[in-house]
Amino acid sequence: MKTYQGTAEVKLVVGNTAAGYYKDIRPNVYIDVSKVDELVKLCEKADGIEVGASVTISNFIGFLENLENLKLEGSTNGGIDVANSSTDGTSVPHVLAAHLKKIASNHVRNWGSVGGNLMMARLYNFESDVATILLGVDAHVKIVSLGSEGNIVTETVRLEDFLGKGALENGKLLQSIWIPIDKQPSKDSQVLFKTFRAAPRPLGFALAFVNAAFFARVSENKSGVVTLEEVRLALGAFGTEHAIRARRVEKHLNGKPLTWDVIFEAIRLLKTDVVPKSGTSKAEYRVSVAGSFLFQFLSPLLEKDSDHVSEFNGLLSSGKQRITMTDEYYPVGQPTVKIASDLQASGEAVYVDDIPSPENCLHAAFVYSEKALAKVKNVDVQEALETPGTVAYISAADIPPKGKNIGLKMAISEARLFATDLVECIGHFMGVMVADSYDHAKEAAGKVKVEYDLKSVGPPILSAKDAMEQNSMFPVHFAVAGETKPIGDIAEGFAEGELKLEDVQVSTESQKHFYMETQTTLAIPDEDNCMVVYSSTQTPDNVQRSIAVALGIPYHNVRVITRRVGGGFGGKVFRSSAIAVACALAAYKLRRPVRTSLDRNTDMCVIGGRSPSTSTFSVAFTKEGRITALKAQVLIEAGYEPDFSVFLPGDFTHALKKYNYGALELDFRICKTNTVPKTAMRGPGQVQGSFLAESIIEHVAARLKLDPEIIRERNFHDISSLSKYYGAGAAGSSESYTLPSIWARLKASMNWVDREREVQQFNEKSTWMKRGLAMIPIIYCNMAGSKSAMVSIFADGSIVLETPGVEIGQGLHTKVRQAAAFALSKLFSKGRGVDISRIRIVQMDSISMANSGITSNSTTSEGCCAAVQAACEILVERLTPTFQMLQAGAPDSEVKWDTLISKAMFMTDMKVHHKYTPKQSFYLNYGAAASEVEINLLTGETQILATDLVFDCGKSLNPAVDIGQIEGAFVQGIGFFMTEGVEIDKDGRESADGTWTYKIPTVDTINKRFHVELFNSPALQERVLSSKASGEAPFLLAGSVYCAIRKAVISARKDRKNWVADSKLADQDSVPDDFRLNPPASMTRIKELCGLDNVELYVASMAASNQNIKLDAQSNSV
């Protein structure tokens, strides 16, 4: 304590987990207090428990759970569950422990301390759960300091008075927390204690929108009247500086006999205590949910048989996978383990950032614009360059004389590397700071002072609507313009339809790639003006070309090597190039290796994401629900550069066309906005197109008051309309159009009829939980391009394959190896002469695999398989004479591979390079999925109870890999449809900047049950080994979750109508019948659509009907 002076430069630490949230707080001195005896004590006393400030949350949980003597049996006496317990009979400590288990993760709870958490709440207004629940049990804290005589001075203060007060005075520290517990239950009353939490994820890694801990002493007289005493209502995280007590409500409830009127007034009063600070996001939602919590606490005391809400029921989930295997192309079609999965699991797999730094290696950190649109008046790097370890600032001024300021060079377009005099989005690159470590480079980048001129450029364009108003557009790329041409006569189609919906608007937001490995590069200058670059990219080709043009050197001077990529999802097709060019430029200028690995926040800020879309459609249909015409205008938001967005109309149209709309007319606009350029992202355009198709179906169904699945079925294509929409080549025959069979199979295998009835019955009985079951089809258009391969056989019989395909986790290497084993084994009578383990696939190298193209569109694996197969067939042809000669010499036993190779070696060229070009540039994939969800009307939370999915992979190249792709894509789709929203504020800053603000699916938010079946479609001779791709299409099927949520919301809104009528609060419901639920269907949006005031309406309706009952009783007695 003598050392600790309580200054800002000195930080006491226990787990130091606060650094995960407050990343910029970096004191010079740390004092570890995790082992100080007085701070790690946990003791149970007669009237409560004392918890040392350094006790970890995990140890605290363990302690609370083991306080057996406090565990009193719960009573259901008279239906009131009022033991020293929550309603399920657990004790106060157990309720606390259960809540603490929802904080962060095991890992954080094992390190993070109770005191550290409370100090975060005190110092930084952290949205703590610990503070709220401890406030609910009236905790006190003990603070110690050194007295003037060197003695220890102790003071005890109520937790309420401790929170939100900033730093402790010099030299003071938190010693322990005191939790009073009354172990002597009174005969007349019992304790009711419950805690609540509403967060984007039920278990951990998501801070709560609001949390609460409510305590009351409850008594019930003989006539069943319930009275509350000692009410303590603690609420936090709702946009408050610290957890608070709802004093007005406490006063209102204390000592009053509980009635519906009293509850109604309590919920109303709560709004005067729970007041989020101005600027709090989702403020109304938070206040509404606080009311829901209070309702959940109080209403069971009046409604003894009510169903209320089911708790999140654990992490256990189940799955079933059904595949059909054939030996036709053995070992292709076998569910073999993915190559290198063991290396990945053990951490041995080498990614770019794992390559040891060469001598003298430097690190680069990007300097980027903080304004959405501004002229750059001045960039002052003087102070930044004084940061320890900093070497240089590299910007457009450093481009060599023969080079060009470009970050991406493609065959027909290019994009700039660094902004010079104008910045056009937040995240626009201006330069890189280069230093001896990434930390130093980042620190220096943060010190660059940019002087912006905002006035001379006007306000930024931040939405598609603004772009339309200002006619800020990019032209649709000519290559896809043809794919969006009209079908049929639109005027006739509209005339044919008996009913119409006009100008309905739906939209989708962006989605971040959130790959495990962020954008990473290592650039090493080599002799003779060359550059070797290791890049995490899906397109080494682009990177090579772009670096060469930027530096003004020939393409062959740049060698780009990519062994594997830790997830790309499209984000490393185009956007990885600029990262690599910046490092290469710095390396070229400084003649030293330069590397970077973007931190997550930077990556999320500068690497675009999925293009948002806004569609306005008009549709005509018959009374039976057959659509006769569809007209839509689609606005695609590109950001300040066209990137991939200009290609989206083609993809969008393909997926939209999954239904037969009769006549179809589409108008696409590519909006240029002052946001970071959007780029390819798994299923680009097709995700948005499929969503629009389902929105149209949902709206038609709502209008006709029919089940959407009926409308879906009534608008399925037959083979003739499919040919009209997609062209006869892609449509194929009725045999290859498997969607109708897939749909029927799914309906039967998942018991659609029974399940639908069960959902209906559930909804009739349940007030606060509603279920929805929905089923959607997809038609996905896979674009297939040319791919090459090189196969080399070595003297020992081992084989090396090189393909232009980058292994990005999609299992490309695994499938390619199977294809090579199959093709080479054709020499042998049983087709099994080449052991797959003899085949190795090496990294992608832009020099040996020149002009290699892109790894994308799901079809690179099969394209590479076809190229490898063809190359192997050439080798087989070359080897056949030797094989036959050897066979003739020993007719009784089959020739061995090794013998063959050792003989053939001297006369045969053992290396083949082959380029494969598919006959058709695209083909169709089919699938269907049904999902069942349950929404909680009090908080808006959703659980996906089950998904059944059938997908046509043709004859799967590797069912294990394809199932993995299907499940992974579907889960990423859940993120898009449920949680991964990207909002943009008035300055053009995106809400999604890291793990605290952006929530991808986790074990607690994915489907509890997942059944996947690979539909074994008839042999497709025109496809590569009769297979179809699986990488992107299944993403779209997560739309079934979204549609199921819509159905659950519809069910919730039906009940609401009755409450509006009964409550007499309003003549009409403020929530209209017709509603839009744009993805992501987040808990806040779901709650809004169910009605932020639904609890009040319900309570008012109960109060009104109770009065009626009383009146009825009175009139009967008269």
Ligand SMILES: Cc1cc2nc3c(=O)[nH]c(=O)nc-3n(C[C@H](O)[C@H](O)[C@H](O)COP(=O)(O)OP(=O)(O)OC[C@H]3O[C@@H](n4cnc5c(N)ncnc54)[C@H](O)[C@@H]3O)c2cc1C
């Ligand atoms: C990913 C993640 C998710 C999280 N989710 C949640 C959540 O949902 N709900 C929630 O409530 N919390 C959450 N937390 C916060 C977590 O509970 C806290 O980070 C943790 O409890 C802090 O403990 P620590 O020992 O690591 O504190 P440290 O980081 O070591 O210290 C935190 C602060 O307390 C000060 N301090 C520590 N001990 C003392 C002392 N004895 N006297 C005076 N000052 C002291 C330190 O100087 C520092 O300023 C989350 C944290 C992470 C990283």
